[in-house]
Amino acid sequence: MDHSELADILNSDSDHGNVNCEASFLSNLSDDSLIDYVNRFSQEHDKETPLEPPKLLPPKLLPPKQQVVVSHVAAKQGSAAPSAVMTRGNYFVNKRLGQERQDEELKAKYGVRSDIFKNCTIYINGYTKPGRLQLHQEIILNGGKFLHYMSAKGNVTHIVASNLPLKKRLEFSKYKVVKPEWIVDSIAQRSLLPWQDYSIVTNTDDLQKQLPLVKAGRNSNHKNQITECTNPHFLYDYFAHSRLHHLSTWKSNLRAAFLNNYREGNFQLPTKGEPFEAFHIDFDCFFATVGFLHKPKSIVCDFEKDPIVVCHGSGNSDIASCNYVARRYGIKNGMWVKSAQAMLPRDIKLFSLPYNFEEIQKASDIFYEILQSMEWFKTVIPVSIDEAICIMQGSEDFSIETICQEIRKRIFHATDGCTVSIGCAPSLVLARLALKLAKPNGYHIITDDEIANRAKFWQNFNFDDLPGVGRSTVFKLKDYFEGSKNLQDLKKNPRFNLENMKSCIGDKIGTKIFLNLIGKDDDESTRIIFETDKVFERKSISIEINWGIRFQTITEIDNFLDICCTYLLGKMAEFDRLTSQVVMKIMKRASDAPVIAVKYMGMGKCDSFSHTSRLGMPTNDPGIIATELKSMYRILSCPPKELRGLSIQFNKLISPIERNQTVLPFPKIKKGAVENIPQILRREIDNELQRRKIDVPSPIKKISPIKRTRRDELPNTFEQQFLDELPTQIRAEVDNDLRISKKIKKSKIETIKKNIQDRQEIDKNKRLHFKGEDSIFKPIKFQGLNSFKDICNLIINWIIQTINDAGPHKNDVRLFKRYLVKLCDSNRTHLALRIARIISTQLTLSSNKAMDDKQSHIGVQEWDSILINIVIPILNRNKHTDQTKRKLDIEYDI
């Protein structure tokens, strides 16, 4: 807690009318900062910390933009841009000559300055400071070579990175990975400096510690034993085996690569408004094919004759992918192995293959390399590891058919046997449907727009073949358009029209599907073609673990939260972003679910709870975020043993530069904020606001008792509000169900009743969760008070009354100590922490006054001693994990 600013203000001693210091402090603030400052008081008030000035951002100067870079970009655009002149022909010429020619142009334009990097081939990973463009230029102009893709990483001599995510550290461990300063300094000193001095990896032991390797984490005695979630290696071990984690990471990497490539200026997005041909290309049962091509020798099976699946286990293991033989028996991806086996005749054996993520990635690299090398495509939009959409505009020398054959042939050979299928059409939706018809191992071209209206075509498809239509939407559609089995039925249904579609499944998706059914894309879908850069921009970062979560104590969970936090911060650093909103969602074992889940280490049936927290200011501080997460977990109040899943999201991402440029959060004065300002400061702030003509909203007449979701919500008020809210919630849902039921036939009423019952059941469970015997949430009384807020007020008054006197009474202190111990023992350390803050603040206030009075009261020393000798030991005694401890140390400056 930084009290120095506060001290500055208070030293002016407003009681004596000397307002100079305060006035100058306030008058130095920008409008936004002043408003923020005022609003803080309403926040602080709720937090029972009456005085704490906001942390103001230092007025950082933005680094001046490099003249060279600006002109470089301008030059590039100038030479390539005027799109009116740009023809298809020279676009491809530009693309073919590619970067090398651009580099030559660059040299010609600015002249080679030196040959410092003569023997260097340099690759830049992720976001760097200075930026990629600038580094690129400096490398080229100083005699080096620049690599755009790591696919050719065999040739790389150096990798430049500012932040290297843990995973990449391992991947790059054999390379010379340096900080960008190496380049900057080398140029400044006109010679190639030793890279070791700029190595991003400072210490290999350190690396090992930071990067829990899969092998290291495993219990080496038993090859297949899983790492338990209390093991610090659990997260990485788990992710190393999770197909869904791989899918997500691959996807985000592909998007990032696309953006990098695009921002380098290597290609342009297709022209909006012009017709296009979409090639939707997808591997056939990718995981299964790759698994088969690289299968262990011990497994002997025939891909064309035997049903084959890729999975981890035998019984309740998910099938990641199955070949087409298996599909003929009705086996589907995502099914459990057990049920797949049940679909086979007795004499047919199901073959299980292990995952091979490495080979999958290799095949995908080849896939994208081939597609990107094909000059007839304007863009290659990555959809996932095994799926891409290529866009062609204008006419080509080759027929679409020839192109399809060429793609399929080349990928098949380059991957030693992986087949892709291709769907071609002048719209995304038709390309997707064509792909379905093409599978497996084929291609299908829709040339004639008329086909969109031909009955036979639409008969081939189920509702969920349409993009954006899943389980839930299918259910709604089947319900509304009774009797419709395929898309043709739907189109022919007498109730089929735009209005009905909208009211059945919602405005957006309704309109989208209505358009799709005449073969057209909606605007939102085509954004991925024409505004790919915006669509691919990252808006959140999150982590989710819903498998293997079995904790005993809250401390174990705290440790796990630290690991998750570190993981997310690494990801945030990779994208050079700060977060100002954190969301935690937990999965808690449903009260009627067995303690041991059906699926080994699975989550089983769960109730979910979530909590959102505003951090007030964008940050990437591990202390702040980790503490917040632990606090949030306690607010969600799930007994550690009942936890089955955890998810953490960082929202409202901004870049550190943006933070300094844009307005601070809370740009308006909130209602009631001014009322919360302590009298001691009120007058000055009022004056300052008036001087600047900033509006102050009138006080709130009545405070709504319903639903507050602020971070400073206290557990017991939260609980109360939750319970208060229940009846209205149920009522609203019943109303809603009744409203829907008017639309639906009477036979559905039973289902609806069932739904209401289910929801009431969930609500009952939630009620039990907060009130039940297991709840870690029973209020702890202090001096007969239940509410933490009241207790805080009591404590504040107690301090104020005793601090300028002889200090508190011994007996009171004993009771107080007992209360704090109880709080900490019942996993409510965060509440004790708040009380500690109260004491700390009061002490600061008093000691400042005392300094002015030139006398010191015994009470101040007494309270100081209570804080240091009683409160902090109680806080620390409750085993804190490293990050929280650090936070505490910072808070108390001890």
Add this chain to the structure above:
DNA sequence: GTCGGCTTTGAG
């Protein structure tokens, strides 16, 4: 009616 937060949905 618009805004913003929270939940649901779908994708691979």
Add this chain to the structure above:
DNA sequence: CATCGCTCAAAGCCGAC
């Protein structure tokens, strides 16, 4: 021997003003 049920974004819903 189990088994690795992620992660992102859009749209809907609901309450506050």
